Amino acid sequence: MDRELILAIESSCDETSVAVIENGNQILSNIVASQINSHKRFGGVVPEVASRHHVEQITLCLEDALTEAKVTAKDLSAVAVTYGPGLVGALLIGLSAAKAFAWANNLPLIPVNHMAGHIYAAKLVKPLNFPLMALLVSGGHTELVYMAKDGSYEIIGETRDDAAGEAYDKVGRVLGLSYPSGREIDQLAHLGKDTYHFPRAMLKEDNYDFSFSGLKSAFINLVHNAEQRNEILIKEDLAASFQASVIETLVTKTLRACTEYDVNQLVLAGGVAANQGLREKFSQEIAEYFPELDFVVPPLRLCGDNAAMIGAAAEIEMQQQQFAAMDLNADPSLAFEHI
Numbered sequence: 049m050d051r052e053l054i055l056a057i058e059s060s061c062d063e064t065s066v067a068v069i070e071n072g073n074q075i076l077s078n079i080v081a082s083q084i085n086s087h088k089r090f091g092g093v094v095p096e097v098a099s100r101h102h103v104e105q106i107t108l109c110l111e112d113a114l115t116e117a118k119v120t121a122k123d124l125s126a127v128a129v130t131y132g133p134g135l136v137g138a139l140l141i142g143l144s145a146a147k148a149f150a151w152a153n154n155l156p157l158i159p160v161n162h163m164a165g166h167i168y169a170a171k172l173v174k175p176l177n178f179p180l181m182a183l184l185v186s187g188g189h190t191e192l193v194y195m196a197k198d199g200s201y202e203i204i205g206e207t208r209d210d211a212a213g214e215a216y217d218k219v220g221r222v223l224g225l226s227y228p229s230g231r232e233i234d235q236l237a238h239l240g241k242d243t244y245h246f247p248r249a250m251l252k253e254d255n256y257d258f259s260f261s262g263l264k265s266a267f268i269n270l271v272h273n274a275e276q277r278n279e280i281l282i283k284e285d286l287a288a289s290f291q292a293s294v295i296e297t298l299v300t301k302t303l304r305a306c307t308e309y310d311v312n313q314l315v316l317a318g319g320v321a322a323n324q325g326l327r328e329k330f331s332q333e334i335a336e337y338f339p340e341l342d343f344v345v346p347p348l349r350l351c352g353d354n355a356a357m358i359g360a361a362a363e364i365e366m367q368q369q370q371f372a373a374m375d376l377n378a379d380p381s382l383a384f385e386h387i
């Protein structure tokens with residue numbers, strides 16, 4: 049079989065990334081330029097700052113990705129690019145670069161949904177086994193996606209308010225941690241105990257939706273009340289209690305969905321999939337109660353935003369000849385279908 053090489057570009061939020069992927073599952077290069085240090089002082093991603101960084105980084109990342117993969121434009125089969133969801137200004141930088149490169153080198157352009165990319169990060173670990181369920185947990189999304197086959201995505205449940213990562217970042221701010229605080233809360237949680245017993249929203253409801261804003265408010269109220277009374281709270285226990293609530297709802301509802309939909313595989317994806325507590329809890333529960341279920345979670349470097357996952361998802365579009373015309377626009381609120 050001929051080598052099929054896809055150049056993939058990702059710029060939907062605060063990482064500029066370019067990768068070269070061979071045959072949909074081998075990473076020849078995956079350059080990721082993070083801008084997080086520029087956004088930290090604002091406590092979140094500033095869209096205008098993000099776009100400026102992407103402009104500065106995109107050409108350098110593109111050159112590095114080709115050099116590291118030891119390929120030239122002539123070797124490539126297609127150019128893939130994230131066209132949504134994300135920040136419109138940020139998306140447009142990657143999109144413009146992808147179009148220019150594709151046009152200049154006479155290559156087809158493949159439009160990729162960023163969330164499909166997060167799921168297909170799993171394919172860089174092992175083959176996908178359908179039907180599968182994917183729990184997508186990131187800074188902007190928390191959704192359960194059922195996939196009957198390649199390229200078919202149906203949302204069976206999602207957050208009604210905050211995304212899981214957003215809740216981590218908001219309570220982190222109250223704890224005085226720097227943005228994004230998911231990783232630090234995860235580390236603190238491992239040093240503490242679930243002593244504050246926060247609510248587990250929607251756990252018993254007969255649907256696959258989530259809600260994290262009540263948990264966030266309960267956390268913030270507890271901290272503010274303690275400050276007013278000059279009471280000392282234990283940071284590690286606060287983190288452990290918060291994390292226990294998030295993990296219990298995510299794991300319980302996801303495994304319930306896996307049973308009802310009778311899937312072969314569970315894919316955990318998105319930035320929050322880097323959470324050690326979440327990975328451990330899923331592994332334990334699956335080993336004990338669902339030994340038949342194949343659990344796939346990408347390595348940490350493929351959980352956060354990166355272009356390798358975009359290249360892996362693009363390979364499916366390529367097989368189905370789903371190419372875009374040069375008037376492809378960014379779609380900041382691009383979403384999967386709901387069941």
Ligand code: KG4
Nearest residue numbers: 186187188213228230231319320323352353
């Ligand atoms: O997928 P991602 O890199 O960007 C988006 O598309 O949103 O996810 C970023 C989110 C942030 O909210 C960050 O706090 C969270 O992932 N995150 C974590 C961990 N590492 C990153 N949340 C919990 N535990 C972690 N270890």
Ligand code: ZN
Nearest residue numbers: 186319352353
């Ligand atoms: Zn993402």
